[in-house]
Amino acid sequence: MINGADVLDGTIAALSKRAPAIIAAAARELGQIRLHLMFGDGSSSLMQARQSTLKVVPAEQATDTASDVAVHFDDRALMLLFDAIQRPSDQALEQSLDMRGSREDLLAVWRCFRLLSQRASGLRVVQALWSDYRDSRAGIWEPGAMPAARPRKRGAAYWDDAAWPALDWLDKRHPAGVDLLERQEPVLAPARSLWNGRQAESWQALDDVFDNDxxxxxxxxxxxxxxxxxxxxxxxxxxxxxxxxxxxxxxxxxxxxxxxxxxxxxxxxxxxxxxxxxxxxxxxxxxxxxxxxxxxxxxxxxxxxxxxxxxxxxxxxxxxxxxxxxxxxxxxxxxxxxxxxxxxxxxxxxxxxxxxxxxxxxxxxxxxxxxxxxxxxxxxxxxxxxxxxxxxxxxxxxxxxxxxxxxxxxxxxxxxxxxxxxxxxxxxxxxxxxxxxxxxxxxxxxxxxxxxxxxxxxxxxxxxxxxxxxxxxxxxxxxxxxxxxxxxxxxxxxxxxxxxxxxxxxxxxxxxxxxxxxxxxxxxxxxxxxxxxxxxxxxxxxxxxxxxxxx
Structure with a gap:
């Protein structure tokens, strides 16, 4: 079964080959911070920027596990991060997301992951990785499986048609198994972040940048x-x-x-x-x-x-x-x-x-x-x-x-x-x-x-x-x-x-x-x-x- 550390490592590896501008931008946000990521399935990784790249090492393989920032995600928090639709304060759910470190370092880590989730999510290879991860842990995404630590401010209709909205929205946008050329799209078709209607949320606004595979x-x-x-x-x-x-x-x-x-x-x-x-x-x-x-x-x-x-x-x-x-x-x-x-x-x-x-x-x-x-x-x-x-x-x-x-x-x-x-x-x-x-x-x-x-x-x-x-x-x-x-x-x-x-x-x-x-x-x-x-x-x-x- 794919675990959280696997999907992180796979995402960074795919982006390094297919969208290096995203990795370089995320590395600049992370700076010199050494980050320890722990997931609800028990897996964990260490991530650090080296020059203009991001290096991910499974925690059990690391000789030095010291870190500047420690982040613990459970499956619910990871899902919200990938959807990238809520403010940081709304994603820090009780007993779901725990972040430890200095204020400056925590904000830098948040900017790094916000950039990764918003820009990388438009690439089909990343969508496939996260879809596989969701499918391998299907039970936890069923409606009602996730306890609501606080009221969802976007309304119940938001959850009506999907247990993981971001991935289902992408499945509809780019149906699986349909080749790019068969759909006769432009060769350099734009790959964009998940949602195109969040301009009103200025804290999340991205520059008008396209990212392609x-x-x-x-x-x-x-x-x-x-x-x-x-x-x-x-x-x-x-x-x-x-x-x-x-x-x-x-x-x-x-x-x-x-x-x-x-x-x-x-x-x-x-x-x-x-x-x-x-x-x-x-x-x-x-x-x-x-x-x-x-x-x-x-x-x-x-x-x-x-x-x-x-x-x-x-x-x-x-x-x-x-x-x-x-x-x-x-x-x-x-x-x-x-x-x-x-x-x-x-x-x-x-x-x-x-x-x-x-x-x-x-x-x-x-x-x-x-x-x-x-x-x-x-x-x-x-x-x-x-x-x-x-x-x-x-x-x-x-x-x-x-x-x-x-x-x-x-x-x-x-x-x-x-x-x-x-x-x-x-x-x-x-x-x-x-x-x-x-x-x-x-x-x-x-x-x-x-x-x-x-x-x-x-x-x-x-x-x-x-x-x-x-x-x-x-x-x-x-x-x-x-x-x-x-x-x-x-x-x-x-x-x-x-x-x-x-x-x-x-x-x-x-x-x-x-x-x-x-x-x-x-x-x-x-x-x-x-x-x-x-x-x-x-x-x-x-x-x-x-x-x-x-x-």
């Missing part, structure tokens, strides 16, 4: 773009040695970040999904062509959990396939003429050419460092290289291209995307570098410690060379000087151990979090000209995604 949205956008690419790649020969290779990376498992940024930005600025699909497809083809060539230059063995193209088919065919991807990306870009017209198509071409120039410049900087066996001393050097190599085509350019597809061609407005997405892109790349060292290979999709074998100049390596003793730096320089073919995992693990000894990985995690939070702040300030729409909600989720991404 990021994973579901990225999957929809990626699927639509992949379909477009596969439709445009010729079905004629030579399939085995060219066109099948061009499809290989495209159909592999991926996040769909770039297509989502293009489409969400386009729709946020008043465009249609179809206005951005072809441009997003062209961007994905450029991206995959870069990956093929990048894997060859880095001598990588795996990409997205499978052998790289040159490992599977040889360098010659892989280089040719990468060249063909770039050729077809140009063709896909030009094919926008028939859908969005000449002016926007020329604008997209301009953005793509600038993106490609930045990318090859960044690649040249990194490869030059490796060839000369040089490790820069400043994080700013990494930031400049990372912004050029991956930041433009991963974050900045997709948003600018989506804006142009929607008809926004004012350079001043397009430049408003740059700084926020630059900071987000650097943080995203640092986290990718960290994942290569300490992440699960199955989740990361590339060979473990591959960056160390390739000699990539990451923030961790820069920090290591800054902080380590001279003899350690000399030894690390010797390892970096070896050709890839002469390096084995023992050498990579030696470098990883040296990084861990001087705290390079912890330093990089904290540095990425600072950059990501700066990016979130710039997002809200610089993109305030975009109205609050479901499209902007997706951009906000991605902006916060870096701060909550699992490491």
């Amino acid at each position: 990021l994973l579901m949205t990225m999957d929809i956008c990626k699927t639509r773009v992949v379909e477009e690419i596969l439709r445009l790649i010729p079905a004629k020969p030579p399939q085995r040695d060219l066109y099948a290779l061009m499809k290989d990376y495209v159909v592999r498992e991926g996040k769909g970040l770039r297509p989502t940024l293009v489409i969400a930005t386009c729709m946020a600025l008043g465009g249609r999904m179809e206005d951005g699909v072809r441009a997003a497809a062209a961007l994905e083809m450029f991206h995959n062509g870069f990956l093929v060539h990048d894997d060859i230059a880095d001598e990588s063995t795996h990409r997205r959990g499978l052998p790289t193209l040159h490992e599977a088919h040889g360098i010659g065919l892989a280089v040719n396939a990468g060249d063909a991807m770039h050729l077809f990306a140009v063709d896909m870009t030009l094919s926008n003429l028939g859908t969005i017209g000449l002016a926007r198509t020329l604008g997209i071409i301009h953005e793509i050419l600038h993106m490609c120039r930045e990318t090859v410049e960044g690649q040249a900087i990194e490869l030059g460092w490796i060839r000369r066996n040089f490790v820069p001393s400043r994080d700013a050097d990494y930031s400049r290289m990372s912004t050029k190599k991956t930041g433009w085509y991963t974050c900045i350019s997709p948003c600018r291209i989506g804006a142009v597809a929607a008809g926004v061609t004012d350079p001043a407005l397009l430049d408003r995307f740059n700084e926020s997405l630059r900071l987000t892109g650097i943080a995203f790349q640092i986290q990718d570098d960290i994942l290569n060292l300490i992440g699960e290979t199955a989740l990361y999709g590339k060979e473990a410690l591959g960056d160390l074998l390739e000699g990539k100049r990451t923030v961790m390596m820069i920090h290591l060379f800054r902080e380590a003793r001279r003899d350690v730096r000399t030894r690390m320089t010797e390892i970096n000087a070896l050709p890839r073919i002469q390096k084995d995992f023992a050498l990579a693990e030696e470098m990883l151990a040296a990084m861990q000894k001087v705290g390079s990985i912890d330093y990089a995690i904290a540095h990425a979090d600072r950059l990501a939070n700066q990016g979130v702040r710039r997002f809200e300030a610089d993109l305030s000209f975009i109205p609050e729409t479901p499209g902007k909600a997706v951009l906000r989720q991605i902006s916060n995604y870096v701060t909550t991404r699992a490491l």
Whole structure:
């Protein structure tokens, strides 16, 4: 049977993946408070904000159970909290809800949970979790099963049609088992908090913010773009040695970040999904062509959990396939003429050419460092290289291209995307570098410690060379000087151990979090000209995604 601690843990885990903006906002409300939550079924958890995330640990697994605030819910109080329809004083029912801590901490905890319940409750994955919880404990929700500790001020009619009003209302709004696309709703349909009639209750008023399921949205956008690419790649020969290779990376498992940024930005600025699909497809083809060539230059063995193209088919065919991807990306870009017209198509071409120039410049900087066996001393050097190599085509350019597809061609407005997405892109790349060292290979999709074998100049390596003793730096320089073919995992693990000894990985995690939070702040300030729409909600989720991404 699902218990209260399970449903809390499941809710936080789901939101961290699907609505990181909600988690980041709740973490800001909680601050440094260590919270002990106890439920009427006997389960309990400890929750604490760490950087921009919320961490939940079952109390029985915690080595330290000290807390600043202790909260005890029984089933009745938990139900009222999820419904989020009554004032705090009306929810503090006798022998039902007990909260202990300082006044300031209690109010912070209340704000955290109010935000979670109101904003998260509009997401279907959260509705499913709580529906399962209700169904597993069905008896306690029957009418009359809950003693009334005090009169319900909303009247008996409120309870007439449901034992748990919030969930039943949601079931009617979004019937279970009916797919989003089958109902032909907009791709970026808004997910809102439970009730739309509580404006008169000013203490509960939320900002006019939408929240969307990021994973579901990225999957929809990626699927639509992949379909477009596969439709445009010729079905004629030579399939085995060219066109099948061009499809290989495209159909592999991926996040769909770039297509989502293009489409969400386009729709946020008043465009249609179809206005951005072809441009997003062209961007994905450029991206995959870069990956093929990048894997060859880095001598990588795996990409997205499978052998790289040159490992599977040889360098010659892989280089040719990468060249063909770039050729077809140009063709896909030009094919926008028939859908969005000449002016926007020329604008997209301009953005793509600038993106490609930045990318090859960044690649040249990194490869030059490796060839000369040089490790820069400043994080700013990494930031400049990372912004050029991956930041433009991963974050900045997709948003600018989506804006142009929607008809926004004012350079001043397009430049408003740059700084926020630059900071987000650097943080995203640092986290990718960290994942290569300490992440699960199955989740990361590339060979473990591959960056160390390739000699990539990451923030961790820069920090290591800054902080380590001279003899350690000399030894690390010797390892970096070896050709890839002469390096084995023992050498990579030696470098990883040296990084861990001087705290390079912890330093990089904290540095990425600072950059990501700066990016979130710039997002809200610089993109305030975009109205609050479901499209902007997706951009906000991605902006916060870096701060909550699992490491």
